[in-house]
Amino acid sequence: xxxxxxxxxxxxxxxxxxxxxxxxxxxxxxxxxxxxxxxxxxxxxxxxxxxxxxxxxxxxxxxxxxxxxxxxxxxxxxxxxxxxxxxxxxxxxxxxxxxxxxxxxxxxxxxxxxxxxxxxxxxxxxxxxxx
Amino acid sequence: xxxxxxxxxxxxxxxxxxxxxxxxxxxxxxxxxxxxxxxxxxxxxxxxxxxxxxxxxxxxxxxxxxxxxxxxxxxxxxxxxxxxxxxxxxxxxxxxxxxxxxxxxxxxxxxxxxxxxxxxxxxxxxxxxxxxxxxxxxxxxxxxxxxxxxxxxxxxxxxxxxxxxxxxxxxxxxxxxxxxxxxxxxxxxxxxxxxxxxxxxxxxxxxxxxxxxxxxxxxxxxxxxxxxxxxxxxxxxxxxxxxxxxxxxxxxxxxxxxxxxxxxxxxxxxxxxxxxxxxxxxxxxxxxxxxxxxxxxxxxxxxxxxxxxxxxxxxxxxxxxxxxxxxxxxxxxxxxxxxxxxxxxxxxxxxxxxxxxxxxxxxxxxxxxxxxxxxxxxxxx
Numbered sequence: 001x002x003x004x005x006x007x008x009x010x011x012x013x014x015x016x017x018x019x020x021x022x023x024x025x026x027x028x029x030x031x032x033x034x035x036x037x038x039x040x041x042x043x044x045x046x047x048x049x050x051x052x053x054x055x056x057x058x059x060x061x062x063x064x065x066x067x068x069x070x071x072x073x074x075x076x077x078x079x080x081x082x083x084x085x086x087x088x089x090x091x092x093x094x095x096x097x098x099x100x101x102x103x104x105x106x107x108x109x110x111x112x113x114x115x116x117x118x119x120x121x122x123x124x125x126x127x128x129x130x131x
Numbered sequence: 132x133x134x135x136x137x138x139x140x141x142x143x144x145x146x147x148x149x150x151x152x153x154x155x156x157x158x159x160x161x162x163x164x165x166x167x168x169x170x171x172x173x174x175x176x177x178x179x180x181x182x183x184x185x186x187x188x189x190x191x192x193x194x195x196x197x198x199x200x201x202x203x204x205x206x207x208x209x210x211x212x213x214x215x216x217x218x219x220x221x222x223x224x225x226x227x228x229x230x231x232x233x234x235x236x237x238x239x240x241x242x243x244x245x246x247x248x249x250x251x252x253x254x255x256x257x258x259x260x261x262x263x264x265x266x267x268x269x270x271x272x273x274x275x276x277x278x279x280x281x282x283x284x285x286x287x288x289x290x291x292x293x294x295x296x297x298x299x300x301x302x303x304x305x306x307x308x309x310x311x312x313x314x315x316x317x318x319x320x321x322x323x324x325x326x327x328x329x330x331x332x333x334x335x336x337x338x339x340x341x342x343x344x345x346x347x348x349x350x351x352x353x354x355x356x357x358x359x360x361x362x363x364x365x366x367x368x369x370x371x372x373x374x375x376x377x378x379x380x381x382x383x384x385x386x387x388x389x390x391x392x393x394x395x396x397x398x399x400x401x402x403x404x405x406x407x408x409x410x411x412x413x414x415x416x417x418x419x420x421x422x423x424x425x426x427x428x429x430x431x432x433x434x435x436x437x438x439x440x441x442x443x444x445x446x447x448x449x450x451x452x453x454x455x456x457x458x459x460x461x462x463x464x465x466x467x468x469x470x471x472x473x474x475x476x477x478x479x480x481x482x483x484x485x486x487x488x489x490x491x492x493x494x495x496x497x498x499x500x501x502x503x504x505x506x507x508x509x510x511x512x
Contacts, residue, residue, distance in 0.1 A: 001267075005263075009263055009267075013267065029263065029264050030263060036371070055282075056278045056281035056282055056285075057278075057281075058273075058274055058277035058278055058281070058327040058328050058329075058330070059325070059327065059328050060269060060271065060273060060274045060277075060326075060327045061324070061325060061326050061327060062249070062253055062273060062326050062327075063250065063253065063269065063271075064250060064253040064254035064257055064269060064271055065248075065250040065251055065253070065254040066254060066269065067269045068250050073269060075268070075269065075270050075274040075277075075278070075327075077278050077375055085375050085376075087264070087265060087268060087270045087373070087375065088268060089268050089269060100281075100285070111267065111268060112269075121267075123267065123268065125268075
């Protein structure tokens with residue numbers, strides 16, 4: 001991934017900041033010109049809650065080249081406390097504690113290293129919530 | 132609008148063709164299709180391919196093929212819609228004929244996945260997802276399918292879903308162009324390792340190279356060209372790329388729309404359809420596809436598969452030559468294989484895989500996790 005492409009989406013990758021439609025409430029990870037669901041043009045910047053629950057998860061065994069150093073890794077579908085559902089890598093878990101409904105929280109982590117330029121790319125992952 | 136007919140088909144065996152290039156595979160399929168139609172040239176060429184840039188570092192596949200076929204001068208270009216690229220090329224070819232602009236069109240799908248290492252192919256195939264979001268965190272095709280499988284199991288119970296690869300392999304036995312022409316038992320499917328839990332390795336299609344082609348012609352040419360013909364209708368629809376941004380991820384709305392539109396356009400009823408070529412890139416996608424296109428109630432596809440309804444000789448046979456799982460899934464070529472096989476069925480040339488008195492066949496082709504859907508209806512004439 002080229003550096004400007006990575007850099008353009010840092011607000012979402014680092015802090016789960018995106019854009020919500022003022023009319024239908026749909027969340028967009030990247031700033032849209034028009035809402036992808038209802039086509040309204042009024043959208044506001046929003047920082048998603050950092051906690052939620054695990055809806056479903058899997059362990060990816062056959063990994064793309066960008067992730068071969070972290071293979072296998074876990075992907076979860078997370079429902080945040082405001083109801084927004086996002087996909088995330090899971091981290092800092094024991095395999096036997098992954099289950100539907102598990103409370104999780106967002107953490108800032110290294111996601112991958114760009115193969116050609118060696119740029120370290122960071123972003124969010126989710127881990128079991130320590131209460 | 133003039134009617135569109137399939138007048139010739141051709142394809143290569145699907146395999147890891149280490150000694151042959153993408154262009155050679157496409158030329159072989161194209162020349163076989165032209166020969167089957169009994170013609171030597173066409174008014175236009177469309178190429179369906181997904182990963183030429185990523186794996187061969189080659190764009191411009193249309194004109195390259197025209198040159199390889201000795202057809203320099205014929206307009207030729209490539210069409211892309213992820214794993215449904217071949218169907219998108221057929222769509223363009225059919226529009227070209229229907230509009231009256233061209234009277235004969237060659238549509239060729241080609242893909243050569245073995246030019247990449249496994250991890251490079253996995254990476255390239257992620258291009259069908261949303262790279263800024265799913266791709267960045269490694270939520271690849273298998274991961275998305277696994278999450279769908281979990282949701283499906285929770286809502287309906289996933290019993291019987293693992294039968295789909297068994298059915299496809301049963302049908303591929305003895306098929307010369309199939310990549311995996313052998314039986315696969317349910318026990319072997321269920322004891323294969325997870326590729327992304329709960330999805331097992333034997334529930335997803337493999338990696339292969341292949342090319343397939345069809346010759347499309349208009350009504351005026353149909354009087355002159357004497358080869359066996361079928362009439363073609365095609366429709367398409369799109370959906371949110373990430374399945375979990377859809378209101379119901381367990382329903383492929385784009386496929387529903389495409390199928391409803393194509394059967395309305397062709398003025399047929401669902402019950403008149405004799406067989407289906409499904410996009411079984413995974414077992415769970417096969418099940419949801421049948422449910423979304425109205426051939427099984429939600430949550431029922433696996434149970435109907437267990438009863439034999441989708442096997443040759445059953446109520447509505449699916450994947451009559453092995454589908455994506457067993458015939459093979461060279462992505463951009465796959466829809467061309469599906470259409471070629473449906474054409475063989477409807478012209479009585481399917482050999483031991485023949486569906487008795489088949490008159491109407493439905494082909495489904497999906498890009499990503501059904502973010503792009505094509506429905507192609509072929510009818511014997």
